[in-house]
Amino acid sequence: MFDVGSGVSANWLRVVIALVCGGILVDIARHGVGPLPFGFAVTLAVACVFIPASPAPLLLICVAAAALTATVDSPFAPGVLVLLPLVHLLHLSCAIAALLPRRARIALAALRGPLRRAAVTQAVVWLMVLVGALVPVGRTPMILELAGLLSIAGIAVVVIVLDRAR
Incomplete structure (x- = not known):
């Protein structure tokens, strides 16, 4: 096997997933989502942390998008704009965590490529948001x-x- 030297535990990815899920839950809770969809979102968030290779991340993204669509008037509301990087980070961190065994160690240099692609994707998304905001109504x-x-x-x-x- 390859020696990663002073790599960090792959469990830190699950901590990142938990923090991102918490951010998504706070975002949808602030917009007055009902108790049943919120409870479903909490269940999905727990599943994201413990089973990142499951469909739970995709379902949580869909539930969050549907919840904000039902409760927010503008597509440019702060809650929607906050959700954009959160769902992308959830998707990315769950994808990486799904590939790594629980006791694995990962070299931080191995995350440079995925993080660079994520930054480019976010830049394109924010450019599209800007274009959408400038389009006449x-x-x-x-x-x-x-x-x-x-x-x-x-x-x-x-x-x-x-x-x-x-």
Whole structure:
């Protein structure tokens, strides 16, 4: 086997999962979710910590999204924006914890790649949120619709040209 030297215990990933689940639970509790969905979310959070390879992380993400969809008026509410990095961190930490045995040790350098990809993903998500916030709510001006159609046509032409170049 490989020597990880002074690696840290893989159980710390479960601590991270517990903290992230706690953050998700606090977020949905602050928005007045009923006791039954909240109890279901708590059960899923416990399952995420002890069985990260189960469908519990995905179900907790879905329950949290559904709960906030039902209780929040705006997609740009702080509760929704807080949930974005939390669910991504839950997904990432459960995926890594699912692969490691309980008594494993992990070198922190091994987490650089996944954390770098997670940071890029979060940057793209926040860029999409910014674009969504800037899009007008009412009727779109004709010039913007025309620009959108032309850009889609341009992308299609680029894809066709690149495909033929292969």
